[in-house]
Amino acid sequence: MTDDRSFPPGFLWGTATAAHQIEGNNLNNDWWAWEHTEGSGCAEPSGDACDSWYRWADDVAVIADMGLGVYRFSLEWSRIEPADGEFSPASIANYRRLCEALRARGIMPMVTYHHFTTPKWLADRGGWENADIVDAFGRYCRMVTEALGDVIGAVCTINEPAMVAAGGYLSGMFPPGRVDVAARRVVTANLVAAHRRAVEVVREVAPGVPVGWTLSMADYHALEGGQAKLERIRRGMEDVFLEAVEGDDFVGVQAYSRDRIGPDGQVFEGEPGVPMLVMGYEYWPRAIEAALRRAAEVTGGRVPLWVTENGIGTDDDTQRIDYVHAALEGVLRVIADGIDVRGYTYWSLLDNFEWALGYRPRFGLVDVDRTTFVRTPKPSAAWFGAVARANRLVDAPTRADESAAASLG
Numbered sequence: 001m002t003d004d005r006s007f008p009p010g011f012l013w014g015t016a017t018a019a020h021q022i023e024g025n026n027l028n029n030d031w032w033a034w035e036h037t038e039g040s041g042c043a044e045p046s047g048d049a050c051d052s053w054y055r056w057a058d059d060v061a062v063i064a065d066m067g068l069g070v071y072r073f074s075l076e077w078s079r080i081e082p083a084d085g086e087f088s089p090a091s092i093a094n095y096r097r098l099c100e101a102l103r104a105r106g107i108m109p110m111v112t113y114h115h116f117t118t119p120k121w122l123a124d125r126g127g128w129e130n131a132d133i134v135d136a137f138g139r140y141c142r143m144v145t146e147a148l149g150d151v152i153g154a155v156c157t158i159n160e161p162a163m164v165a166a167g168g169y170l171s172g173m174f175p176p177g178r179v180d181v182a183a184r185r186v187v188t189a190n191l192v193a194a195h196r197r198a199v200e201v202v203r204e205v206a207p208g209v210p211v212g213w214t215l216s217m218a219d220y221h222a223l224e225g226g227q228a229k230l231e232r233i234r235r236g237m238e239d240v241f242l243e244a245v246e247g248d249d250f251v252g253v254q255a256y257s258r259d260r261i262g263p264d265g266q267v268f269e270g271e272p273g274v275p276m277l278v279m280g281y282e283y284w285p286r287a288i289e290a291a292l293r294r295a296a297e298v299t300g301g302r303v304p305l306w307v308t309e310n311g312i313g314t315d316d317d318t319q320r321i322d323y324v325h326a327a328l329e330g331v332l333r334v335i336a337d338g339i340d341v342r343g344y345t346y347w348s349l350l351d352n353f354e355w356a357l358g359y360r361p362r363f364g365l366v367d368v369d370r371t372t373f374v375r376t377p378k379p380s381a382a383w384f385g386a387v388a389r390a391n392r393l394v395d396a397p398t399r400a401d402e403s404a405a406a407s408l409g
Contacts, residue, residue: 012343013388014070024049030123043358066385074115108153149206214252219290252308255291289330313361
């Protein structure tokens with residue numbers, strides 16, 4: 001019998017990154033072009049990022065030192081297929097070396113096939129608005145699964161499709177930076193079709209590899225008169241994608257904060273007394289519990305859940321630990337209520353490129369020097385590693401504890 005702070009036997013612990021955010025110099029995708037487009041609103045270009053294309057062994061070492069069992073990372077489609085139908089054996093070989101190094105350290109590679117970035121040659125043809133992308137994505141998925149299926153531990157087909165559709169065709173914060181409701185619907189349909197195609201391909205080529213996709217979710221709160229608007233927003237941001245997971249091996253749940261919805265839509269001002277973070281949303285660690293419950297409700301509990309992203313962008317590492325501690329308390333409550341949650345991967349391993357906001361938000365368990373790229377684990381890395389090793393929620397250190405440790409150092 002376990003106590004109420006222990007996670008189930010076999011619960012998996014990990015951390016996550018995305019190729020464009022850490023590799024550096026991914027010159028051939030739509031996001032690189034977007035960063036260098038005047039008026040896009042991007043704070044800065046990604047540049048060298050964390051130089052992980054060359055320094056992935058450093059990343060593997062720090063993950064192993066934390067005692068984690070899973071590393072979720074993404075493949076950069078534009079490196080693997082830099083032109084239509086032209087595949088790069090060298091790029092595939094680099095990803096294979098990464099997977100093999102992880103396995104040698106007892107770490108499962110959880111590989112995302114598409115994490116926001118699309119090859120520029122495909123984006124120039126309309127990207128996700130063009131139905132041809134479904135076939136192109138299926139071909140790419142087949143190629144990488146044939147090449148890497150024996151070393152991959154799990155596949156996430158597409159990361160946060162709602163953000164690709166809404167960010168690119170509603171808010172204008174993602175490429176192609178349009179506000180076009182009709183196009184967003186088309187993009188959403190193509191993303192769902194591409195996911196289903198990818199699941200078919202992975203099961204055909206590597207039938208023993210679990211496959212699902214990872215969804216952006218939130219804790220939705222209706223303000224006075226906002227319930228009808230909330231239902232419409234949540235339908236387009238969550239439910240249409242949750243309904244597409246039937247028969248998948250898992251669904252990745254990703255949540256960071258809550259969305260407050262009034263009759264005219266999302267209210268971006270925070271509630272008095274609730275801290276606001278550098279990302280522009282509230283400090284709300286209860287979000288992941290609400291998202292897991294919502295995912296279980298919509299799917300009828302038929303698909304296992306995995307927290308594939310959860311974390312906080314902050315310069316205050318004690319606040320990071322407090323946030324994750326509170327979030328994990330929520331995960332424990334969900335599990336205690338019988339909801340099938342298989343693992344938790346913290347976002348992110350490294351302080352990295354946070355899309356339009358550049359390098360200001362710091363989500364990492366590990367600091368990265370912007371000039372030398374030296375990795376320095378933060379206290380949160382040690383604490384999270386202790387949780388993973390114990391498979392149990394251990395106490396968060398107090399600020400007094402950290403001050404005493406610093407004085408001894």
